[in-house]
Amino acid sequence: MLEFIQLLKQRYQTVLAQLGNEAAKISYQQRIDQLILAEAFIRKGQLIDSSVHPLLQMAVVGPTQAGKSSVVNVLLNSNAAGVSPLAGYTIHPQGFCNGVRVADCSGLQRYFGRFQQLQQTQLGKDRFDCYSLSENTTDSKLLPHGVLWDTPDFDSIDSATYREGVIRAVALADMIILVVSKEKYADQSVWDIMAAIEELHQPTIICLNKLVEGSEPIIIESLKDKWRQARSDEFPEVVPLYYQKPGGLPVWPGPKQQLINQLAHKVKPERHARFEQELLKRHWQTWLEPVLAEHQALNDWQEMVDLTVKQAMQSYQRDYLDHPHHYETFQLAIAELLNLLEMPGLARVLAGTRKVLTWPVKQLMKLGSKSLHIADSSYEIGLLNQIAEHTLIQLGDKLLDRAEQGQHGQWWRQLNSLLRSHRQEALQDFAQAAKNYHLSFQQDVESAAHSLYYKLQDQPVVLNSLRATRATTDATVIAISFYLGGIGVDDLVIAPAMLAVTSLLAESAVGGYMHKVEAELKQNQFNTVKQALFIDSLRKKLLRLPEQLPMTTYFNISPEQLRTAELQLTEKRHGLRLL
CATH class of the missing domain: 3.40.50.300 (P-loop containing nucleotide triphosphate hydrolases)
Incomplete structure (x- = not known):
């Protein structure tokens, strides 16, 4: 408790030096005097505890x-x-x-x-x-x-x-x-x-x-x-x-x-501990008024960030996951499935390709070129970066609105200034995190493809009919061309042959299972994007912004520090709970 009272006193003294309002100065000086008195009274208690027979x-x-x-x-x-x-x-x-x-x-x-x-x-x-x-x-x-x-x-x-x-x-x-x-x-x-x-x-x-x-x-x-x-x-x-x-x-x-x-x-030294706590409790709320005001601003900031992140995820859901023309991830899974099926009718087509390449197509894929190509041409990454930029613009507008409302206006103005100065850095970090996510999520795409592949093994009629169709052969050629960098993701998504294969699967006996795999992939993708990008990358960075506010203007005492002190306030010096 002594350390917290000293910290609070020091913050009051620092902030007092920056105040321009005379009435606020008088109020702060009175609180500083009270804190000096409380600090000294706590030290007096320590002096009593350390002495067998305290001097009068x-x-x-x-x-x-x-x-x-x-x-x-x-x-x-x-x-x-x-x-x-x-x-x-x-x-x-x-x-x-x-x-x-x-x-x-x-x-x-x-x-x-x-x-x-x-x-x-x-x-x-x-x-x-x-x-x-x-x-x-x-x-x-x-x-x-x-x-x-x-x-x-x-x-x-x-x-x-x-x-x-x-x-x-x-x-x-x-x-x-x-x-x-x-x-x-x-x-x-x-x-x-x-x-x-x-x-x-x-x-x-x-x-x-x-x-x-x-x-x-x-x-x-x-x-x-x-x-x-x-x-x-x-x-x-x-x-x-x-x-x-x-x-x-x-x-x-x-x-x-x-x-x-x-x-x-x-004189009753044994009563000092009780008097000490009565003194602290009497002034506690008054001392903490500016600290609690900052904590309320922090809570409001967190709610503002969380609401904006929620809106960002709604945009991602609407403009990508649920968009009939932009959602590319499941098409990547279908392309991977076609590769797993290894269509016999492709022998002559692949023969020429293998003469040009040092390694077979599968070996090339293992080197990661496939993932890099997918990431570089992904509509999803571009959309995510746009959403992140729009999120920061929205937050800046909201901060200015709060600053104009008057309550703790200077706090909100300086936070907006911090947001502007860190905006480019935040967007760059987000872009890198988006690319890392996209590359790592290809494992989930491949898992979805394998899940469909194993389901087709149990449906030989469907499997044979797929292998027998020209549409499947054409789609496989498109998929391999995509993996080799010959076409982009957009071409893969809208290619008629790929759409035809998807329709064939959807209308077959495994159609219900395919929709289930797609739904699970979307949900997993939603959760991963939310956690890896908007929470672990963007939200955490935004919530740490107030820590960079100038120590000369604000108390910057964390809620954790305050909770620790208030826990001590409810206990006697020797650890017994006060009723």
Whole structure:
């Protein structure tokens, strides 16, 4: 699941860079933030699973100039966190180990992924994909043992550049310490982020900083209203903080000394897996909207291709298999049958032919010259190539129609452009596949001829009458002339002698069997053409076209990838099915 969330996030980031619509940009950026949060929360689950006793992680969050770093120093009882009156001074997550060693935090590097761990003094403004860890050397009475994180703000002008660090630190936290000032507590950015992290189910306290005497009750009531508008869980404990003039630091109230230690008991790492899946399921359909739109377009494209292939096969059936003058294949079978019959009356005719040829006619046929001659002069191959070309023209027209309908129009336009650029290649591949099919199908033609020949062996009267007729002799001469390249397939099909032999067979005792063989040959031919040419050659090539759409514009996440991820979504981390 982690890999899929990372893939989805990367595709959103890539597509976002190409978007021109401002509303779409805002929507996509929100989804990217959610995906970063989900990715980090999944990593948090991995960190919990890999630790026998996971360290407690506490994050101080809040808007700019709310005094977060000052509160961190108060909690640590030190000056470990750098403070400044300037907005945006802290731009990296900075972790302070309280009662634990930095060496105990080795799993955090895996959690932060591409973020690099540096010394606090090494953090600079030239890069944001880093964090620091240092040990607090003083005793803190306010904090349990664990890591306290000082985080960047999330609302300044520059916060977009280091937003990911904030999200990663927040997702890592078992507890949230929200710091707001009397000037900042009502900012919408505060409540947007608090609403976004509600589904992480982190115990929270609010530090109301920079207070002046008498303002506390009114602000707390307003805080309650803001909380109820943003979240559905219970309003947390509020810690009022007043500044101590000599030190310039807020003073933690005595009655709240054990508040954070008490809050730590509410942390339940064993519930993380359930919270993780609830988070994913809540946003899943929203995240996948553009992916599913592409999948719908893919399905529509497949249906369009399948319908066009069906129409192509109908044309093939009508203009070749069922056409009384163009269907040549069965005539080839009759010609092969005549060769098998070896008419005695042809002795004188063939004698002259054999004097010219080095090998007998049958040997010449075995070399494949017969098949090559048939393929070169075949009406069927020409028709198939015409149908393929017409199919691609039809598809191009349909793609333009879909593009003009407006829904996913750019996808259809670019697919049409791909079709145009690959059209000639597709037709050449189809033409070669058609020729290969035609040559290999001669085996089926010969099988049909042999089937008729064996049937005639059981009908000596019919066989003898055939051998006795002049029409049969003439047809055999025509057939052999055809095999030697003397005439083309068209001549063979319309030759009166060949038509006469076909009529004789049809009207004889084997007529019913002949019609059965012809019907089976046609059906086999239909199925072979459909599979070898229009499915294996043309359809597969057409269905692969969307894979070549630019990765910078489209998500290009396959239905198989999505199905694998959704299967993981319905399972617990340890393989148990969720009901």
